[in-house]
Amino acid sequence: MPTLEGHVILVTGAAKRIGRGIALRLAREGARVAVHYQESEAEAKATAAECGGAPLFRANLENVGEIESLFNAVTAHFGRIDGLVNNAARFTRINPLEVTEADWDFIHNVNLKATFFCCQQAAKHMLAGAGGSIVNISSLGGLHPWAHHAHYCASKAGVIMLTKALAKAFAPTVTVNSVAPGVIPFGPYDDRVTRLVAATPACRAGTADEIADAVVYFLTATKFTTGQILAVDGGLGLR
Numbered sequence: 253m254p255t256l257e258g259h260v261i262l263v264t265g266a267a268k269r270i271g272r273g274i275a276l277r278l279a280r281e282g283a284r285v286a287v288h289y290q291e292s293e294a295e296a297k298a299t300a301a302e303c304g305g306a307p308l309f310r311a312n313l314e315n316v317g318e319i320e321s322l323f324n325a326v327t328a329h330f331g332r333i334d335g336l337v338n339n340a341a342r343f344t345r346i347n348p349l350e351v352t353e354a355d356w357d358f359i360h361n362v363n364l365k366a367t368f369f370c371c372q373q374a375a376k377h378m379l380a381g382a383g384g385s386i387v388n389i390s391s392l393g394g395l396h397p398w399a400h401h402a403h404y405c406a407s408k409a410g411v412i413m414l415t416k417a418l419a420k421a422f423a424p425t426v427t428v429n430s431v432a433p434g435v436i437p438f439g440p441y442d443d444r445v446t447r448l449v450a451a452t453p454a455c456r457a458g459t460a461d462e463i464a465d466a467v468v469y470f471l472t473a474t475k476f477t478t479g480q481i482l483a484v485d486g487g488l489g490l491r
């Protein structure tokens with residue numbers, strides 16, 4: 253069974269919530285984790301400490317120049333990069349009739365544009381080295397339409413198609429796969445989460461560690477697994 257022992261893996265948005273869960277799990281699997289954050293410095297420091305003193309990298313992923321600097325800094329620190337988990341994202345609920353250009357750009361600049369350019373940067377470094385694996389965190393919302401999240405759903409559907417197209421582009425050296433989480437709440441449930449959890453065949457919400465299970469699968473799979481989308485949603489997508 254392949255392991256992640258010694259693999260250098262960058263997790264974006266790793267300070268809190270799902271990203272933190274993925275980073276901690278990868279560290280437990282023996283990976284050398286690069287912890288990326290933007291605003292949540294205190295939480296990122298806590299995640300990095302729990303990852304065994306992992307290095308921290310700050311970048312606003314809306315800016316392609318900062319993405320390039322991020323990958324240069326990670327590869328300068330570790331000498332290489334073997335894995336990338338594109339986890340950072342934004343989420344808003346807005347009636348499509350009221351979505352402004354700014355609302356659209358707010359979501360797409362991070363969820364889709366940054367994911368693309370992080371994949372591009374990772375692949376450039378991986379293709380110049382020993383290859384690697386990319387996992388994009390998409391969403392059940394990229395597979396199923398949610399009326400008041402049309403802009404978000406479109407961004408995550410874009411991530412799913414990017415995953416497939418880039419898997420072809422970077423094969424056979426770099427794999428690109430995606431985990432599509434269902435409902436993974438943190439803190440008290442609002443009405444929307446309560447409704448979605450009630451509709452989930454598994455009869456509960458998911459956890460960050462369950463998303464991390466799927467990430468570890470893709471990062472340890474052979475190069476024969478690429479361009480795949482794995483929904484981790486308790487069966488919610490079967491409705």
Ligand SMILES: NC(=O)c1ccc[n+]([C@@H]2O[C@H](COP(=O)([O-])OP(=O)(O)OC[C@H]3O[C@@H](n4cnc5c(N)ncnc54)[C@H](OP(=O)(O)O)[C@@H]3O)[C@@H](O)[C@H]2O)c1
Nearest residue numbers: 265269270289290291292312313339340341391433435436
């Ligand atoms: N939670 C769910 O139920 C759920 C469901 C489906 C899909 N997902 C997906 O799973 C992933 C993680 O979800 P989550 O709920 O844990 O995410 P989240 O808390 O909403 O966001 C994760 C991190 O993204 C970072 N980020 C946002 N904008 C950024 C920017 N411009 N530059 C750099 N970093 C930026 C933030 O880092 P800082 O805090 O450091 O600024 C934030 O902590 C996301 O891709 C999300 O779409 C989540």
